[in-house]
Structures are given as C-alpha cells and as structure tokens.
Amino acid sequence: RIEVVANTQVAPGVGLVVFHAPRTAASARPGQFVHVRVSEDSLSILRRPFAIHRVRGERIEVLYQVVGVGTRQLAEATPGTRMDLLGPLGNGWRIDPEVRHALLVAGGLGVAPLGMLAEVLAARGVAVTVALGAASEERVVGRDVFEAVARRVEVATDDGSCGAAGPVTGVCERLLADEALDVVYTCGPEAMQRIVAGQVAAAGIPCQVSLERLMACGIGTCLSCVAETAEGLKRVCVDGPVFDATAVRWESAPGEAVAAAKSPLGGSRV
Amino acid sequence: RIEVVANTQVAPGVGLVVFHAPRTAASARPGQFVHVRVSEDSLSILRRPFAIHRVRGERIEVLYQVVGVGTRQLAEATPGTRMDLLGPLGNGWRIDPEVRHALLVAGGLGVAPLGMLAEVLAARGVAVTVALGAASEERVVGRDVFEAVARRVEVATDDGSCGAAGPVTGVCERLLADEALDVVYTCGPEAMQRIVAGQVAAAGIPCQVSLERLMACGIGTCLSCVAETAEGLKRVCVDGPVFDATAVRWESAPGEAVAAAKSPLGGSRV
Amino acid sequence: MSGHVDMRVTLAGMTLRSPVMTASGTFASGREYADFIDLERLGALVTKGVSRNPWAGNSGPRIAETAAGMLNAIGLQNPGVDAFCAEDLAWLAGVDVPVIVNISGHTVDEYVAVIERLEEEPGVAAYEVNISCPNVDAGGMAFGTACAPAEAVTRACREATSRPLIVKLSPNVTEVRDIARAVEAAGADALSLINTLLGMAIDTRTFRPRLGRVVGGLSGPAIKPVALRMVWQVAGAVAIPVIGMGGIRDAEDAAEFMLAGATAVAVGTANFVDPTVTMRITDGLAEFCRSRGMMRVAELTGAMRPHCA
Amino acid sequence: MSGHVDMRVTLAGMTLRSPVMTASGTFASGREYADFIDLERLGALVTKGVSRNPWAGNSGPRIAETAAGMLNAIGLQNPGVDAFCAEDLAWLAGVDVPVIVNISGHTVDEYVAVIERLEEEPGVAAYEVNISCPNVDAGGMAFGTACAPAEAVTRACREATSRPLIVKLSPNVTEVRDIARAVEAAGADALSLINTLLGMAIDTRTFRPRLGRVVGGLSGPAIKPVALRMVWQVAGAVAIPVIGMGGIRDAEDAAEFMLAGATAVAVGTANFVDPTVTMRITDGLAEFCRSRGMMRVAELTGAMRPHCA
Numbered sequence A, B: 001r002i003e004v005v006a007n008t009q010v011a012p013g014v015g016l017v018v019f020h021a022p023r024t025a026a027s028a029r030p031g032q033f034v035h036v037r038v039s040e041d042s043l044s045i046l047r048r049p050f051a052i053h054r055v056r057g058e059r060i061e062v063l064y065q066v067v068g069v070g071t072r073q074l075a076e077a078t079p080g081t082r083m084d085l086l087g088p089l090g091n092g093w094r095i096d097p098e099v100r101h102a103l104l105v106a107g108g109l110g111v112a113p114l115g116m117l118a119e120v121l122a123a124r125g126v127a128v129t130v131a132l133g134a135a136s137e138e139r140v141v142g143r144d145v146f147e148a149v150a151r152r153v154e155v156a157t158d159d160g161s162c163g164a165a166g167p168v169t170g171v172c173e174r175l176l177a178d179e180a181l182d183v184v185y186t187c188g189p190e191a192m193q194r195i196v197a198g199q200v201a202a203a204g205i206p207c208q209v210s211l212e213r214l215m216a217c218g219i220g221t222c223l224s225c226v227a228e229t230a231e232g233l234k235r236v237c238v239d240g241p242v243f244d245a246t247a248v249r250w251e252s253a254p255g256e257a258v259a260a261a262k263s264p265l266g267g268s269r270v
Numbered sequence C, D: 001m002s003g004h005v006d007m008r009v010t011l012a013g014m015t016l017r018s019p020v021m022t023a024s025g026t027f028a029s030g031r032e033y034a035d036f037i038d039l040e041r042l043g044a045l046v047t048k049g050v051s052r053n054p055w056a057g058n059s060g061p062r063i064a065e066t067a068a069g070m071l072n073a074i075g076l077q078n079p080g081v082d083a084f085c086a087e088d089l090a091w092l093a094g095v096d097v098p099v100i101v102n103i104s105g106h107t108v109d110e111y112v113a114v115i116e117r118l119e120e121e122p123g124v125a126a127y128e129v130n131i132s133c134p135n136v137d138a139g140g141m142a143f144g145t146a147c148a149p150a151e152a153v154t155r156a157c158r159e160a161t162s163r164p165l166i167v168k169l170s171p172n173v174t175e176v177r178d179i180a181r182a183v184e185a186a187g188a189d190a191l192s193l194i195n196t197l198l199g200m201a202i203d204t205r206t207f208r209p210r211l212g213r214v215v216g217g218l219s220g221p222a223i224k225p226v227a228l229r230m231v232w233q234v235a236g237a238v239a240i241p242v243i244g245m246g247g248i249r250d251a252e253d254a255a256e257f258m259l260a261g262a263t264a265v266a267v268g269t270a271n272f273v274d275p276t277v278t279m280r281i282t283d284g285l286a287e288f289c290r291s292r293g294m295m296r297v298a299e300l301t302g303a304m305r306p307h308c309a
C-alpha cells in the first residue's frame, strides 16, 4: 500500500495529493491513471480512477475535485495514510516524434492528465501552447505547471475574472488560427472536448481526447467503461482513456450522464 | 458528537478511551452504558454498547477489548476524533441504602461496569471488597481503580501469574466465607456470573448481575436484546443490563452464543 | 425546517403532514423515541406488529450485523392486541400523529380478529397488514409469497374494516407486481414495500448460525437497490399509492423512492443508528425540494425522468 | 501458503486444486489478472458469458455503486462463441487451470448452439449455464425464474454434452429450491448460485436512473446474507454439489459458504476491488483449516452446527 506524503487544497473543492509510489512513478506515461482504493471499510467498495497529474522522482501527484464520498475521504487523508493504488493504467497520450508544436486544451480539472504531458513534450523540444478554462480565476489550477514549460498559456474564465471571458473553446478557436500547430490534446467535460474536436478537425490537424466513464475493475475485465468508437465498443480503462477524436462516436456518449451528474470536469461550465 | 480526549492501551488488546461528554457524565449512574457509533461510513452500520467505566468531571472512561471491526476502529481513534454517542442507557446497579459491605466480582473485562460502582459505594461509606479474575497478570485491568477505594482487592489468574491460580469464582467462594457481606455485584462471562450467582444464593445474600446481548437500538424498541427472566422476557438495554441474579433464567442464555463467540468478557476464561 | 415547501401528501384518504413515516418494528410505538424527536412531525407512526394473542418471538441471538445491513429474527414478539390497546394506544392517544397499526397473524382469522378488536379503538388511523408472516394453514410459507393467500388475507381484512387498509408486501418473490395486483384487486387502499429479504449468516468461530432461528430478515442500506426496483415496478403496475422503504437513511434516499413512484416513505433500521434520523430526513426533503424550486414534496412522486431523454 | 491442508475438492467429476473459483463476468478470461495472480492456483476459471452470436451489451451507464455493492447492466456483451474460441480459449490453452465456460442465450437453441461449438474445443473443462438471461420466447422473463424453462434449457444442454454441466441459478425467485430440484432432475451435475439480485438506483441530481437500462444486477458484500441463505437452502434440497457465491471478499466469507453446504466458492465483484483477492482467499482458507486442525478443506462443506446444540 502506497503512502500519502502530502495533501493540500489548491482551489475551492480541489486538492493535490502526492503519493510515494516508486513503481508507478517509474513506469507512468502522460495521460495514464491510477485506480485508488481510498478506504477499506467504506460503504463505497469500488476504487476511484484519477489521472496522474505529474511525476516527481518516486512520487506521483494527483489533482482531485471533491464531488462525492470517495473524493471527500481523499481530501481528509493526512500524510502517512496508506492507500491501495493500482497503476499506471490506461494507454496515455500518443506522442508522434514528428510533432513540433502541440496545443493542450483543458477544461476545469481536465488539466489533470495534461500536466505531465506538457513537461514530457517540452523535454523533447516540442513547443507547447496551453489553453486553460475554468469557472473563475480562483478555480484556475495547474497554471504554474504549464507556465514553467509552455511557450504560451492562455486562460479563459466563465466570469472573465481571469483571461478571456467565456468558454475555453473560444481561446482554442483563436489559437488554432494564430499558431502553426501539429496536434491538439484535450481533456475536460465531454461536451467541451466534442466542440474542441470539431474545431481541430476543421483546422485539419490531429486531435486526441481523454474520455471518462464509470469504472469498476480499471483493468479491462468488467466492461463497465465502454465507449462507442469507429472501431466499435472500446474499454476506456485499457483501450483509452485517450482516443483519436475522429474515432469517438460522441452522439453515443453515455459519459454525458456521468459528466452531467458527477464529473468534476463537468462541474465547471466551459 | 462527542470528542475523544484520550485513548490508550492498558493491557494486550484492551484500551481505555476517554470521552468529553458533559451531559452523559452529569447523569451517568454506575452500571449504565453508552451506545457508540464508532464510524459513520463503515460497512458495519450498528452502534456498539460499552459500559461506562468511570466518570471524571465532564469526562467518561470506557474500557474496551478489541474483538472485531468496531472495537478495532475504536482502538484507532486518535484524540480529537468525534463520535456519535447515546447515553447513559440502561438501569445500572441498584444500591440499597442499608448496605454496609459489598463484594464486586469481575471476570476479564467485567471490571468495566464495576469501576464507577466501587467509587460510588466507597463515597457512600460502604465497605468494598473486590475479586478480579483474568487470564494472566498482564491482563488484570482496573486494579488501581479498585485499590484506591476498596477495603480489600483479591486477584485470581488462570495461570497463577498474579494472585490465586484458577478461576475468580474460587476467590469469590472464599470471600463469601471470610467476609460479612450484604450484597454481591458481578460482571463477566455469563457462565462465570452464573456460578457466582449460585455461590451467593447459597450464602443467602442478594446478588446483581450484568447481562450482555447483541443490541441494535439500545433504547428498548427493537427487541434484539431480550433475556428470559422470572418476570418474562426483558430487554437488556432498558430493563437491564443489571438484573437480580435470582430473576435470570440462565438456562435460556442465548447470551452464551454471544459470550462464547464474541464477548471480550467471554474472551478470558475465569 | 420545512419553510415554504408543502410537505403534505395524501395517502389512502389520509392527509399526512409529511411523507416520512416510521417502518414497523423499528420504532415500537414511538414512546422511546419521544426523547429524541417530535413525534408529531412524522407523516405517520407505524407500530410494531400486533397479533391477536401474545407472541413470544424467537430465541436468540435475534440479530446479526452484515455488510451495510442487519439480519433480524425477532419473531414478531408482541403482547397481543388487548395489551397493545391498553398500553400503546392509550399512550399514543396523547400524541397528535396518525397511528398506523401493523397487523400480524398465522391464519386469516387471526388477522381479522386483530382488526375487529382495533375497530373499537378511536386512535387508529389505518392498518398495515404484514403478509410476510408464516401462514400456518399453508405450512408456514408466508402469505405474501403467493397471490391466492395474499388476496385472501386482504379481502378478509377489507371486509372487517372501512378504515384505510395498507398491505405490506414481501420482496422474497419472483414477480412482486403479480402480488401487488392481486392485493389491489382484493381491496387494499395502499401498498407498502419492501419487508426484509430472507438472509443468513454463520459464525466462522463457532460454526453455528448467527441467528437462533438460522435465517432472518435483511434490512438496511444493503437492500435499498432491491427495494427501489420493486417500488418502481409496483408503482407502475397498480393504481393505488405506494409507501416505499428499504435502507433509507437520508433525504436523498427518501427522494429516490419518491422519484421511483412512492407517495410516502418509511424509515426502519436507520432509527437504530440515529434516533433523530426521521427528522433529518423530513428537513432534508424539504430542503431538497426548495433548492430545486419545487413547492410541494408530492411533486417528487414518480418524477423520475427517462434516461438521457 | 497452503502448507499441509489438502485444498482439493471434487466437483461434478472434476478434481479441483482449490475450492476457490472466479465468478463469471468479473474475470473476463483471466488474461488481465495474470499480471496480478497465478491463475494456475485457482480451483477453476469461469469465463464471462459467451453467446452464439456477438452481443453488444447495453448502453451506459453500465454500473452504479451502492452501499456495500454495485449494480451492473453490462448486458452480457461478448464477441460470440467463435471469437471466444479463437482468442480466449486459444490463450487459455497455455494456462494449466480448469476452464469453465459460462453460456448465455435468448432461446434454448442459442444455448445449445454455443455448447455444440465448444464441444469441438479440447480446452473446456465444464459448462456453466447462466439461466438468468432474458428468455425471448417467453417475453424476456428470465429462464431461471420458473421451473419449466429452467428445466428445458438444462435438458437441452445436457443432451448436447457429456462434459460436466453446471447450471447457475437466479436469486430473484420465490422458492429457489424448486428451481434447483427441477434443474437437478433435468440432468445438471452441479449448481452455482447466486447470480445478481435485480436492483435499481436513481441519480437525485438528474432525476434519471443511474443505469442506462434502469435496472441491473446487484452484487458485492451487500447480497452475501441472501446468497448464503439460498446456498444453505439449495444444498439441503439437492444431491448434486453447489458452488456458492455472492459477496465473498475474504476467507471467512468463503468458509461461511462452505459451512452452509457449498463444495466450492466463486469470487466476483471482489476482484474489482482487489485483483489478488482470489489468492488471499485461497491462502486464508488453508490457514483457516490449519488453525482448526482440519486436514482437508472439503471438511468444511456442510459442517455448520445446529444452534447451541
């Protein structure tokens, strides 16, 4: 079982927990996730999936938004607490060696799986531009992480308290026009990812999205997490969470039920 | 909800937890108990009943033996933890104003409901003699509490590591012969209480026993905790836990299933 | 605090102050709970099961805790209807709350005998007939597990009273809608469900059953999904109102049952965990409605939306 | 570590290394679990449900968490028996563990077609026929909820194979012993139970069902008391062996099922919580026996003692 070494609030209802997880840290790739058993004696028996936000040596960072019992328990976890953690799981973002300039578009906690991606891209000499969307200035998270490695970071807030006023998709539209981009990576509420995917398709460049589904096993056996794609039903936990935007059958999107009902990503309008 | 102000191990697998519970402390009588909701999100939803061991100002002390999930969680409770606690519940020991000399016979954690009784009796000028039974010396608990107020404290251990070797019922037999007693109060495994009750009856003096049953509500509504008595079925949580030994129909004793299977009292042979 | 939300619901001709009732056998006759809550804020108080003659109940252990639930084999211990009238009803006469008496019997005649005795009493608002009792004429198999006996008890009780008649269904059946329709046809004014699921637990230390009677009734949060499913099925199958119960421990749970089609809800096992839970649920339901701009709690009944409409 | 306790059990003519099996649909075909456990230490590996043609399963959400359990409405998604043979069985050929294939169908013929196809495959140790599937000929009501259809499927499957035939019973019935006897009479070599309890959950935020299909199957610790009761009832009613399952998450749970009469046990939902749970249970069962001086795990089967004998 894995030890919590730090756990701090970084925005209203949003926390950053750091785990000492040498094996997970050593093998994690950007866009993968961990499946966490927050409590052993809880009425809630299932694990909770969380993206690996960043890796720091033997430690991994997870950004979480408190939306229910499991994330509430996670927020209460004090350093020293040990949790059973599976991972890294999932396919992670695909990084094409040809890529010179990448745009990362995050809505709300969609920043979670993009932190490590920005760092890895920058380390490979890829120019990184970031569009961050949040409800308000105080809800913008991970900005420092991106500013440390990105060429350009644009923020959009619903109330205009920071950066452009309105949805991050507006900023995305503008950046697609301004910048010479080779690829777009996006994560956030499914509805927002869908709009971004449309904009990027119109711009004629590849786009990768990260889907979210209710998950039981997290390792590909229970078929709880399937998403409809051009290649048929795919398991988000092992075939995803990252998919080519063109392959996703948005219209199906049972994820919207999740997003609308529960998703922290769904939490903030973008 | 009530705050845990201290929680320490006093013997192998036995802890003493102190609650800051002003209202409970103010109205508690010897032999009553509290019904504790150890955890709110646990798979174990029911409260756990524990005797009030002693009252100190606005605080109450509870002696507990770790036998299962609830007592394990209780053992893990750190000072500052808050728990929902009902009580004082139950009838408590009857104290007859005529009494001049009382014998308290405890087997294992049977000492729990007898601590406050010894103090209250002594405060009223009643001579108190105590017989404590345990598996071994390290398992003798509460001795200091009794020695502070009792005229005489005799110990019996199964392995003879402290006091007389063998069951506490042997010591009881002797004290009944030695001392001029007006009443006997006993708590411990039902089988042991039954033997004591027989010895005391033979000596021709009154005996009060404290029964143990599985309890759901703790306040008299669910009829989980009934015991057969001369006056018919009684609810241990409100009509008890204290009964006149002569009224108890030992032969029925579903409590033995409990005692044998689970009771911390049943835990130690006496 | 109920504020401006109208918490009243009408059920079988009764107008209840709130949809939150107590579940039979988990609240005795309310006396013990008077120290914890204002009984007069309950929608109705459902008493423990009452039989014609005194029942001793089962030998112990009578309960066993299980994951998110508990098993009970109390065996409907009760002092009989005469003692019930003399003690419980007499005390309840001083409390302004609709009293629904839960009826037990081993034969149709025993059910009827209890109702006939209670017809003499003014302080009874309605009857809840528990058809989960073992039917001695049918070899102990519960009245509630087949249409014919369920119908027979209901019809006989119906003929014995003009007061509101609620029949409480057993969940231990293949098709609860069939029983519900049979009971409706026999004259029930409302249905309550679910009673406990038959379960068992074994002590791995002693190798013995945890319950003296080996099997018992499972209640608590563990059974909520099954209860909710049955309430939804039954509410869609009958025209009479449904009282939903099974694992309710907060206002969200209560709302779920109403959304599934329940007109009122009953709280059982949760009273053992928190004696004030019925008040928390009542206040929580009002807040639930207010925060959604609903003026009447009754709007929740059957308001479940189709999936992703 | 199993040490000196003989963990073997014999079931329907098979000698299994251990009584601990996997529950269908919670373990796929084991491949994903090979990273976590030694599949060859399992008593048997029960595959996900396989049908003649590919089944797409239900639209989501497919699961919902509930108190001490979960609801699922996967809808038996599977690629069909041909793809199953080409991929899953081919991979399993390299693993030394008895493979029990779980069979799904909408009609008796579909069940038989799957078995006929699998008869060509050497790597199948036994069949587990899931009669909880909707019977389209009977308007979708499950085969397993009435004696006649349960008997019909069993008899047809029996005629199609001489391999061990296990029939998996649904718990959503009034009298599981009746179904068990009917299935035994129709030629089943063993019974497995329980499948999931039909349940439901509603999202109080959206007022919509939590499952795309509205209702689904409840599994996990919450259902253990019901499962244990049914296993005890069935073990006492039939002569063929019983495989017990429902909420097992540790060795004590497994022991309870064996004490109630199960010859072997299957672990389902717990695999999602801890992928190594089957090994923990296997080792724990051995220790459970050793600490009680039992030399053979099989001694546990039916060893429950009467109450306070």
Ligand SMILES: Cc1cc2nc3c(=O)[nH]c(=O)nc-3n(C[C@H](O)[C@H](O)[C@H](O)COP(=O)(O)OP(=O)(O)OC[C@H]3O[C@@H](n4cnc5c(N)ncnc54)[C@H](O)[C@@H]3O)c2cc1C
Pocket (backbone or CB within 6 Å): A033, A044, A046, A047, A048, A049, A050, A051, A052, A062, A063, A064, A065, A066, A067, A068, A069, A070, A071, A072, A109, A112, A113, A211, A212, A213, A214, A215, A241, A258, A259, A262, A263, A264, D065
């Ligand atoms: C691949 C993946 C990566 C994720 N990464 C993050 C992240 O980095 N940060 C973050 O805050 N959240 C993330 N989520 C969402 C996160 O898993 C849920 O917010 C969390 O499970 C909610 O648990 P809860 O007990 O607080 O909520 P509850 O509503 O009590 O959960 C009830 C059940 O629903 C499930 N559930 C609820 N919401 C979601 C959801 N949006 N997605 C999947 N399952 C859900 C829970 O796991 C649980 O099984 C991710 C989800 C997926 C699928």
Ligand SMILES: Cc1cc2nc3c(=O)[nH]c(=O)nc-3n(C[C@H](O)[C@H](O)[C@H](O)COP(=O)(O)OP(=O)(O)OC[C@H]3O[C@@H](n4cnc5c(N)ncnc54)[C@H](O)[C@@H]3O)c2cc1C
Pocket (backbone or CB within 6 Å): B033, B044, B046, B047, B048, B049, B050, B051, B052, B062, B063, B064, B065, B066, B067, B068, B069, B070, B071, B072, B109, B112, B113, B211, B212, B213, B214, B215, B241, B258, B259, B262, B263, B264, C065
């Ligand atoms: C009136 C009364 C006073 C008690 N006072 C004390 C005390 O001062 N110190 C102490 O250590 N113990 C005392 N007990 C016993 C104590 O209640 C149990 O040891 C405790 O409930 C075990 O909980 P658990 O979760 O650890 O065990 P588990 O076995 O996990 O509990 C499972 C269920 O069985 C019940 N249970 C288990 N053992 C007992 C038991 N012996 N009596 C009643 N219920 C039981 C639990 O409450 C729970 O509902 C008292 C019991 C009663 C009835």
Ligand SMILES: Cc1cc2nc3c(=O)[nH]c(=O)nc-3n(C[C@H](O)[C@H](O)[C@H](O)COP(=O)(O)O)c2cc1C
Pocket (backbone or CB within 6 Å): B222, C023, C024, C025, C026, C048, C049, C072, C074, C076, C102, C130, C168, C194, C195, C196, C218, C219, C220, C221, C223, C245, C246, C247, C248, C266, C267, C268, C269, C270
């Ligand atoms: C201890 C106990 C006693 C019960 N006694 C009765 C009874 O006398 N009559 C009855 O119809 N139901 C009885 N029930 C069933 C409850 O009324 C209720 O239907 C069931 O417990 C499900 O609700 P819950 O999960 O909220 O407890 C009893 C339940 C419990 C736990």
Ligand SMILES: Cc1cc2nc3c(=O)[nH]c(=O)nc-3n(C[C@H](O)[C@H](O)[C@H](O)COP(=O)(O)O)c2cc1C
Pocket (backbone or CB within 6 Å): A222, D023, D024, D025, D026, D048, D049, D072, D074, D076, D102, D130, D168, D194, D195, D196, D218, D219, D220, D221, D223, D245, D246, D247, D248, D266, D267, D268, D269, D270
């Ligand atoms: C996600 C999921 C899928 C299942 N699929 C099947 C199946 O294909 N065939 C079957 O007979 N049972 C299936 N079951 C039922 C389980 O095999 C098992 O009978 C039930 O879950 C109870 O055991 P548990 O509580 O240990 O999970 C499934 C259960 C779950 C949770």
Ligand code: FES
Pocket (backbone or CB within 6 Å): A214, A215, A216, A217, A218, A219, A220, A221, A222, A223, A224, A225, A226, A235, A236, A237, A238
């Ligand atoms: S969560 Fe089980 S298959 Fe994806």
Ligand code: FES
Pocket (backbone or CB within 6 Å): B214, B215, B216, B217, B218, B219, B220, B221, B222, B223, B224, B225, B226, B235, B236, B237, B238
């Ligand atoms: S515990 Fe409920 S009546 Fe005693």
